[in-house]
Each structure stands twice: as C-alpha cells, then as structure tokens.
Amino acid sequence: MLDIKMIRQQPDVIKKRLATRGVKEETIDKLIEKDVLRRKLVVESEALKQERNTVSEAIAQAKRNKQDASEQIQAMKEVGAKIKQLDEQLTVIKDETHDIAARLPNLPNPTIPVGADEEANVELRKVGTPRKFDFEPKAHWDIGEDLDILDFSRAAKVSSARFVFYKGWGARLERAIYNFMLDEHAKEGYTEIIPPYVVNHNSMYGTGQFPKFTEDVYSIKDQDMTLIPTAEVPLTNYYRDEVIPEEKLPVYFTAMSPSFRSEAGSAGRDTRGLIRLHQFHKVEMVKYTKPENSYDELEKMTTNAGNIMEKLGLPYHVITLSTGDMGFSAAMTHDLEVWMPAQDTYREISSCSNCEDFQARRAHIQYRDENGKLQFVHTLNGSGLAVGRTVAAILENYQNEDGSVTVPDVLVPYLGGLKKITK
Incomplete structure (x- = not known):
C-alpha cells in the first residue's frame, strides 16, 4: 500500500x-x-x-x-x-x-520502461545459444505423451482442463528438478521453508492479491481461507505484524510449493501443455531487506534464478518489464524467459520483483534502525524456478530425433544415474 x-x-x-x-x-x-x-x-x-x-x-x-x-x-x-x-x-x-x-498498484521505479504492455519491455541480456536442430523439434506435450510421462487427457477427466498427471520418469524428473533448485538456493544462503498451502485473507491482502484479484484464486467456501497462488504469500507474511531485529536483515527464504490459480482472463491462451496450469509446482525465493540494499538484492535474486538455468544448460534472456506489464505489488521486475524450440520463442520461467515497502506497509513488517526508529522493510520475491515450465523447457531443448530426452548432467544424480528418458 x-x-x-x-x-x-x-x-x-x-x-x-x-x-x-x-x-x-x-x-x-x-x-x-x-x-x-x-x-x-x-x-x-x-x-x-x-x-x-x-x-x-x-x-x-x-x-x-x-x-x-x-x-x-x-x-x-x-x-x-x-x-x-x-x-x-x-x-x-x-x-x-x-x-x-x-486497489492502487505500487509506484513504478522511475528507471523502468514506460509502456502499456509487454511490447515496451526491454531486454537486458541473452545467456546461452538456442540449439539448432537437424529435425523438426516437437512440442513438450507431444514429447511427454509419446514417452508416457505426461497424461493430460486423464487429468482433464479426473479434474478439468489445465491439469496434468506426471507419470514414472516424468514424476521423478519434476521431483529431481525442484530438489536440485532447493539445494542450489540453500548454497546461496536461503533458508528452506515448507509453508502452509492454505492461507487466510489477511495474508492475501498483505502481499497484494486481495482485494483486487479475488477472482484469480481458489477460495475455500464459507471460510476465510484461500489456496496459495504462490509460496510468496506465506513466506512474505511470515513476519506480518512483527518488528524484525535489524541484525537479522537481510532474511532469505526459499520454498517449493504447489500453486493454485484459476487463470481468470486467460481463456484461449496456452491451452495445451505445462505453461499455464491451474495447479503447478514452483520454487520461490523471498527476501526481507533494508531499503538501501533492496535493489542490490534484486540483482542477486535475478542472478540466483539465472544460475539455475545455466546449470541446466537452458538458453534464456532477462528482460525488465514495463510499467504496464508489471505485477500489482512490484516497483521493478526482471523476468527470465527460457527458449522454447517448438514455439521458436522465449517464454517466462521466472519473475523477480522488488516490491520496496509496498507489501510491508500492508502487512505491517518493520525493523528498528540504528537510531531506534521503526522503518518498513523492503520485500522481494522471485521464482527460482517455475518447475513445470522447467520440465517443458528440458523436454523441448534436450529432445532427440528418436523421441527420447537426454537428462541434463546436473540432474543425473537426482535421477539415480539415469542419463536418457526413453519409451
């Protein structure tokens, strides 16, 4: 606020x-x-x-x-x-x-590009070179179904469209990816958290989802409770209505959690595959910092997300979002977009934002400075990474002409030494 x-x-x-x-x-x-x-x-x-x-x-x-x-x-x-x-x-x-x-969004940082939508976003850098295939690359949903590791049709029967069953090596690949991510973030000083997956409405208000975006979430009928759209919500509300001791700052949290989103307003977009599901796993990073350090911490967080991509060998680029494309609570956002061969374009896989004191004011999160005066902390959040989209990127970038998928080297130990997923 x-x-x-x-x-x-x-x-x-x-x-x-x-x-x-x-x-x-x-x-x-x-x-x-x-x-x-x-x-x-x-x-x-x-x-x-x-x-x-x-x-x-x-x-x-x-x-x-x-x-x-x-x-x-x-x-x-x-x-x-x-x-x-x-x-x-x-x-x-x-x-x-x-x-x-x-209902007022956060003030945009004066340095970010001004524009109505994603067309005004500015590319900061490209990392990695997209692979050149000597065959026509297939979309990840076709690869996954051909390998019998993804099942969308039965998930639609059991739940609805935009759900998926991961099977066999598909389930193990998903689990390997988020375990790898959590281990990497732990090395960078993040404290791993297993948060609640259901939060109260005060928590949704604290991070800025409520009151404006109530239609985007799954609320529990007749209760003041909501399924989390991201682990950002419980992690950022961890210190709600508290004064954090100055010597503890900065605080780094990371968590893997399911995320539940109604995807209101996205009819017709990404109706196939893992890009836009109602339920998906995501590894989240959250920071609490002093105001003077928050933009340095944003760059570090963006680097942390990028390091995951580089170790997985996935080409990506980093963009700064324009004022019209940025999320409600953010003052500045860097998106990391991974190269998707079948679509011949980059797609978002991580979004790292500095919310400055916007969420801290709503959630009443403060620290006492060296003069004894209460100040609001700055909060930051970022995906490190969206797990399902990482699965999709690996399937497409590591596919082989015979339909198999090579396992990225860093994931081989997490898959019991498996180096290739085959039928």
Missing part, C-alpha cells in the same frame, strides 16, 4: 507515476478528497469528545456539591448523539478511503 502522506504531499507526482500503470487522475483526486473529509471528521469528533470529558467532570463536581446540572446533562446527551453520528460517518469514510488505497 502507498503512503497516504506521500500522496497528500505530492499528488501531481503520484498521479503522473501511477498514470503509467493505468490509474486515472480522478481516482487519486477521489482518494485525497475522502482523506481530507476523514481528517476533518476526526478533528470534529475528538473536539466533541474533549468537550464531553470536560463537561462530565463539571457535572460530577456539581453533583458532589448538590447543584442542579440538568441543563449540562441534556447538553451532553446532544453532544453524545453528535459524536455517535460523526463516528458512524468516520467509519464509512475510513472504509471507502481504504478501499481506494488498497
């Missing part, structure tokens, strides 16, 4: 920066108008409460002196009624102000 004081003091600056994220000026004007009214009502209510306290003391004194205080008592009844009315108005205005503020 954005600092209301900052909005109040720099309305034109905020309007200009949020306009690049599709926020209309009138939305900010409405927020400021309600904030002005809220503060006015607070002043009026507090003044009447002070008057009531003062007169109540006078009434008590009059009673002790056996003096008539009926007029004062009647006046205080009227004051009490006004206070009640003001407080009721204040509750409504507070809720309306909060609702507007809670």
